[in-house]
Amino acid sequence: MLQLSLSWLGLGPVAASPWHLLLLGGASWILARILAWIYVFYDNCCRLRCFPQPPKPNWFWGHLAMIKSNEEGMQYAAHLGHYFRDIHLCWIGPVYPVLRLNHPKTIAPLLQAPAAVAPKEMTLYGLLKPWLGDGLLLSSGGKWSHHRRMLTPAFHFDILKSYVKIFNKSVNIMHAKWQRLTAKGSARLDMFEHISLMTLDSLQKCIFSFDSNCQESPSEYIAAILELSSLIVKRHRQLLLHVDFLYYLTADGRRFRKACNLVHDFTDAVIRERRRTLSSQGVDEFVKSNAKSKTLDFIDVLLMAKDEHGKELSDEDIRAEADTFMFGGHDTTASGLSWILYNLARHPEYQERCRQEVRELLRDREPQEIEWDELAQLPFLTMCIKESLRLHPPVTVISRCCTQDIVLPDGRVIPKGNVCVISIFGVHHNPSVWPDPEVYDPFRFDPETSQKRSPLAFIPFSAGPRNCIGQTFAMTEIKVALALTLLRFRVLPDDKEPRRQPELIMRAEGGLWLRVEPLSSGAQ
Secondary structure (H helix, E strand, O other), X not given: OOEEEOXXXXXXXXXXXHHHHHHHHHHHHHHHHHHXXXXXHHHHHHHHOOOOOOOOOEOXXXXXXXXXXXXXXXXXXXXXXXXXXXXEEEEEOOOOEEEEEOOHHHHHHHHOOOOOOOOEOHHHHHHHHHHHOOOOOOOOHHHHHHHHHHHHHHHOHHHHHHHHHHHHHHHHHHHHHHHHXXXXXXXXXXXXXXXXXXHHHHHHHHHHOOOOOOOOOOOHHHHHXXXXXXHHHHHHOOXXXXXXXXHOOOHHHHHHHHHHHHHHXXXXXXXXXXXXXXXXXXXXXXXXXXXXXXOOOHHHHHHHOEOOOOOEOOHHHHHHHHHHHHHHHHXXXXXXXXXXXXXXXXXXXXXXXXXXXXXXXXXXXXXXXXXXXXXXXXXXXXXXXXXXXXXXXXXXXXXXXXXXXXXXXXXXXXXXXXXXXXXXXXHHOOOOOOOOOXXXXXXXXXXXXXXXXXXXXXXXXXXXXXOOOOHHXXXXXXXXXXXXXXXXXXXXXXXXXXXXXXXXXXXEOOXXXXXXXXXXXXXX
């Protein structure tokens, strides 16, 4: 048997069995990995020294205790933006650095970089994978580029024009409910609750041509969508449950799987039925029959989509994109519109000016409907929408992971492998970009004033290659809903000031409550 001298450990010669050698080799490999990690970590820390950081409350937890999903957390984020006006370093625990960017000049290299250079950081997004699959939100690389090209026609103006009638009808249903609730005067309503149902109603009609009547009666599919969103937020807060095996052992995990199956079954059934119809009729007849009976919806467009080689999307791909649109389209629009109404309730002079603009546009027209060509004829209302999206962006942060060194305009370098948080909220509240950033001032978006700013100063829908493909859809729905709401109702602030709550989107703790009172026919 081999003799192995371990005199350097003070043990003298010992018999070296294969197990001893294996153990020694394994220990050496682990030690080498630890030393390599320490070297890489130390080198990264040295390269990050050029970025300032706020004082750590605790050496072990880093800045973790200061990052909160509540009003205090939002105020702290605004405070950091006043002190560090372009970029700063935060530590999540003792060994996980995160760079927070909040100035147009520093976010430009990341947002304008190819998707492969600055892909999305998947800590949160990965939790959505079982529900949304490889849709545009979660896919990367060649698949993302391929799908982005194929989906772009689905958001062409010619397609979006036909959705305006759907938006009008969904808003009318919501307003009919408000009229009943305000029959005896003003009513105190949670904007998120009502507007979320309205946006889900519109999306079901635009994506599937399906009317579930969800604003008036419970819908199993809509309930599943709402449950999935809340379960994702809850799981994100519990780090141990990020492990799939552990999560699916819990009651929440089983509820998540059940809701996922329900949503997938609904989408799959629509796709199968529609593909069967398309196969039997052919494309030309399919388009003609749809034009007579209904709007060409999102599923129809995806079923007929082909790439430059004539290849179609698979049923699984179509399901992923439909589910992604359903997820991404309801909460963000509901958040944006709810906070717009809140800001106009707090500024009645701007609310009244918007109302007059809508009245002059529609005059005595019956029925009261906004048409596609009229959306551009509401300039002040659009300015009010944009200023609210600046002050209360639906998505407050987006994250990127650098796959190579990123050089900033001032010469500093973000080292490869680091996570960067692009703070949309921070950019929108940066006093070096927006004077008096906490003040609601729609005139910031006067066309002449806007031209003097960086295009990256206002990014509620992100920017660059991975910007939101549905931003025109969202803005169209918001304009229609806001115009009709102000035409029919006066919106008043609640007695209690809302506390902001950033989750997947910007919410308010306990709901965003406002008082609405109907306007008389004469006033309208």
